[in-house]
Amino acid sequence: xxxxxxxxxxxxxxxxSISCAFALYFSFKGLKDEDLPKTAVFSALFFIASFVHxxxxxxSIHLVLNGLIGAFLGTRAFVAVFVAxxxxxxxxxxGGLSTLGANTLxxxxxxxxxxxxFRMKFNNILLRASQWFLIGFLSILLSSxxxxxxxxxxxxxxxxxxxxxxxxxIPLMFIEGIISLFAFSFIKKVLxxxxx
Amino acid sequence: MRLQIQxxxxxxxxxxxxxxxAFMKSFYISFLLPPLFLAILNYRxxxxxxxxxxxxxxxxxxIFIGLIYSNDTNLAYLILFKSNAIMFFGLCLFYKSxxxxxxxxxxxxxxxxxxVNMLFFVAKFITIFKLEILRFNKALKARGFxxxxxxxxYKTYANFIGFLFITxxxxxxxxxxxxxxxxxxxKIYNLxxxxxxxxxxxxxxxxxxxxxxxxxxxxxI
Numbered sequence: 066x067x068x069x070x071x072x073x074x075x076x077x078x079x080x081x082s083i084s085c086a087f088a089l090y091f092s093f094k095g096l097k098d099e100d101l102p103k104t105a106v107f108s109a110l111f112f113i114a115s116f117v118h119x120x121x122x123x124x125s126i127h128l129v130l131n132g133l134i135g136a137f138l139g140t141r142a143f144v145a146v147f148v149a150x151x152x153x154x155x156x157x158x159x160g161g162l163s164t165l166g167a168n169t170l171x172x173x174x175x176x177x178x179x180x181x182x183f184r185m186k187f188n189n190i191l192l193r194a195s196q197w198f199l200i201g202f203l204s205i206l207l208s209s210x211x212x213x214x215x216x217x218x219x220x221x222x223x224x225x226x227x228x229x230x231x232x233x234x235i236p237l238m239f240i241e242g243i244i245s246l247f248a249f250s251f252i253k254k255v256l257x258x259x260x261x
Numbered sequence: 262m263r264l265q266i267q268x269x270x271x272x273x274x275x276x277x278x279x280x281x282x283a284f285m286k287s288f289y290i291s292f293l294l295p296p297l298f299l300a301i302l303n304y305r306x307x308x309x310x311x312x313x314x315x316x317x318x319x320x321x322x323x324i325f326i327g328l329i330y331s332n333d334t335n336l337a338y339l340i341l342f343k344s345n346a347i348m349f350f351g352l353c354l355f356y357k358s359x360x361x362x363x364x365x366x367x368x369x370x371x372x373x374x375x376x377v378n379m380l381f382f383v384a385k386f387i388t389i390f391k392l393e394i395l396r397f398n399k400a401l402k403a404r405g406f407x408x409x410x411x412x413x414x415y416k417t418y419a420n421f422i423g424f425l426f427i428t429x430x431x432x433x434x435x436x437x438x439x440x441x442x443x444x445x446x447x448k449i450y451n452l453x454x455x456x457x458x459x460x461x462x463x464x465x466x467x468x469x470x471x472x473x474x475x476x477x478x479x480x481x482i
Binding site for chain 2: 070
């Protein structure tokens with residue numbers, strides 16, 4: 066889900082970095098001191114998701130959790146994702162500094178949208194389960210589409226690579242959907258007040 | 262001469278190097294000098310760094326294959342070299358760092374306090390969550406959990422994620438109350454030595470990072 070250093074062309078690096086810097090400036094400006102702990106704790110959770118390896122056939126994949134984080138944080142997910150990606154870029158080399166803007170936008174925009182889905186109230190159990198599944202599934206689907214889109218517009222020779230990246234992310238969409246469904250039902254049982 | 266690169270100076274060099282190299286349309290052999298300089302400084306951990314670099318190449322490899330099949334060999338190799346040079350630079354510099362050191366480094370570099378405070382809080386929570394993950398893995402092992410592709414395995418992991426979210430809510434409430442009760446004024450203080458100094462090896466390194474972009478040598482692609 067992270068675009069590596071050196072992959073994007075100059076225009077995309079410049080536009081994504083500047084857009085991200087502007088969005089970050091206003092996000093931090095609007096972030097009150099009392100909101101810091103909650104944003105930080107979810108940022109840490111996003112960071113730590115890369116340590117949780119879920120088995121998938123002979124291999125394993127790590128979770129992203131941008132849907133769950135966006136559901137609870139709303140627009141503050143942008144700051145949370147940026148900080149976690151910044152640390153991941155420096156400590157593990159995931160993504161990078163020149164692609165930090167693009168990666169933040171790719172992961173945080175779908176994440177913020179998930180808060181709208183989360184706010185919808187359903188009494189029907191089946192509809193609620195679908196809502197929880199979709200928060201995990203759609204966040205990865207939209208992020209993958211954005212990721213492939215960015216690679217696609219990088220140049221006409223990148224079209225094949227962008228298709229391969231989209232295909233590679235399909236299993237993750239379903240796994241995140243399932244994890245999201247069960248995680249929400251666990252949280253609903255143990256801490257129902259967060260759903261009010 | 263003391264051969265050492267402080268994190269703050271290394272970070273500034275890395276920031277410049279990654280953006281400057283990302284904007285380059287050609288690759289010169291001299292671009293490899295700063296990462297090689299760092300590799301010499303960290304020669305004891307070189308295999309750990311190279312193993313991590315190999316893992317990071319999965320995404321680059323997909324792009325590389327895509328470009329090779331699209332008959333754009335030059336661009337494929339350019340991206341391969343650029344990506345690996347930048348990633349190797351970053352890994353050599355930060356492979357033994359932790360989130361607290363990054364937060365301290367940014368505080369020294371006078372980054373906005375809100376961003377630095379956020380990083381300190383994130384670092385604290387990462388430490389807590391890492392311990393929870395260790396405990397969870399031990400519990401799974403003790404209970405004979407078989408880690409395979411199954412609905413049961415996914416449910417187990419999902420419950421753990423749910424548990425981490427609940428821990429996150431509780432921990433953030435505790436921190437928020439602690440901030441209020443201690444009269445948090447937006448500043449985090451530390452006992453680190455405030456004296457600012459620069460080693461000769463750092464001057465050489467920073468000059469090298471600048472020089473290779475002013476006068477690149479030995480064009481490969």
